[in-house]
Amino acid sequence: MDDLVVTALRFGFLILLWLLIISIISALRRDLMIGKKDKTGAPTARQARKNPDLAEQHAAPPRVQAHRLIVVEGPLAGKTLDLAASPILLGRAQEATLVLEDDYASGRHARLFPQGSRWFIEDLGSTNGTYLGDTQLTRALPVEPGAPIRIGKTVIELRP
């Protein structure tokens, strides 16, 4: 084999290798969402300084602290639970704090946990999902008193 061809192939292969990597990274570009604004989360102090509306929007009124959990709809309707400072597990499993007798709930469906003065709800990978109002949870969200949380056929609310 001609030396020149072998050398060309040798360098050609290295170029091919890096070509693969560059194509992969350019395929990733969209996934990384470079340059897009993060729509979720509170504005940073810097953003608030530049854009005063943003800050005002997020200056929430003094919150009412939730002390009770009440089941509004579903098989357990009417049941109430006093909230302590510890997280609450919702689901069909026997070890759950609130055992839901609901065929559409998973064993370990969701958990409510306190952080600061607010309660948050987080889905624990349930089959049918957890809804806060009309939106399905994809991450932990704060729950205001009165907001309905739907798990299967059960709807629960926090009350002051």
Add this chain to the structure above:
Amino acid sequence: MSNITTIPKPRRNVELLLLILALAVGVGANFLVGLDQDQALDSDFFVQGSTLIFLVFAVHIVLRIRAKYADPIILPVVTAMNGLGLAMIHRIDIATGDQAANRQLLWTGMAIAVLIAVIWLLRDHRVLRRFTYISLIVSAVLLMLPLLPGIGMELNGARIWINLGFATFQPGEIAKITLAIFFAGYLSTNRDLILLAGKKLGPLQLPRWKDMGPMVVAWLVSIGVLIFQRDLGSSILFFGLFMAMIYIATSRVSWILIGLVMIAFGGFVAFKLFPHVTARIDGWLNAFDPEVYNRIGGSHQIVQGLFGLASGGLTGTGLGQGRPDLVTFANSDMIIAAMGEELGLIGLSAIVMLYVLLVSRGIRAALGTRDSFGKLLATGLSFTLALQCFVVIGGVTRLIPLTGLTTPFMAAGGSSLLANWLIIALLLLISDAARRPAMTGPISSGQPRQRGLARIKALGSKPAKNQDPHRTVEVKKP
């Protein structure tokens, strides 16, 4: 543990394009290794090339059918690495007259068959959560198998193989997956307890003794592996896996500190008590000492590997033109040195880059998926791959002592290949769950439909199982 949303698009065509490029790399490398010996187009090349192409396209088609939203990057990256590994093993075969590449090809076929079976049958990674404690028992059994007389066997000083009659197998490779499943299941269940209980000591929140249980178990497992099987690499891997997962689950630095103290203690004791660990560390620190170099089990292997890397230089000697076969275990333990010799720093850094991309895609799947079990499992599995690369490449380049871990997807060795493709199967499933569009629809008017498995109450944990979780909402009128 946060979530990031992506616009859901299957992107299977992107995968197809990248796959063709990756196969060009893999098959091209296999062509080049024989070029100099005029063996470029022999039967081995055609068999290996066409089998790899067939297998990978089979996976691609299965993904199109079953896991449409799976990450499009993972499969091409793994294909390129498997192809490069196959080519290098074939290249060393040509030099030594061995048949390792065909064995590796056979295992690749088996591994891909297992991957297809997992994707086809499992469909949803959350099913694995039911097997949390079963996985723990399975891991323990797998780790103990090599110690049993009769089927267990000792090779090169480590007792980590079992003899299946037709082939040998390292059950520990599968145990790392089952352990990851156990840790993910355990931690996603008990995260609250570990997080909330415990005393505060300055900025550190110390966990309670009770919650330290699993940490101690993990530590004992890794020390047990070290003592009874004399396998330093796996022992580091298991402990690192657990430390990473508990840190991710709790985001407490105190766990890392406790883990590091335990490692330091375990490492020191091992260094003092076990001669094979002492020999490894001696061979690492005094690698160029002639006495250590010439000793049996001394630093000959690692120093030859370094010489190989040095002769490769920046652009390498070219595939098929170096002498990587001079290094002992050139096609398994030291395949990174062989790659570095023939592809040079430029090629080796491309390979490292491929690993970085693979691990980053795994972590990305973890960020995107909605359930904490999936998050922990994906991070744990990607971390396993990353740690394995670090330990192997660090060992070959003499950053840390050389231990007997395999280079994922490249090194000759069936069990490691099988286990790593299994990891890829799980990562693909988790990324599919992560990138699939979230269920949207009228909530108050309809209920998700209940089918088949729902009636089996014995399954308990997930009775209301849709055929396609997240995918459809079907409205049932009362």
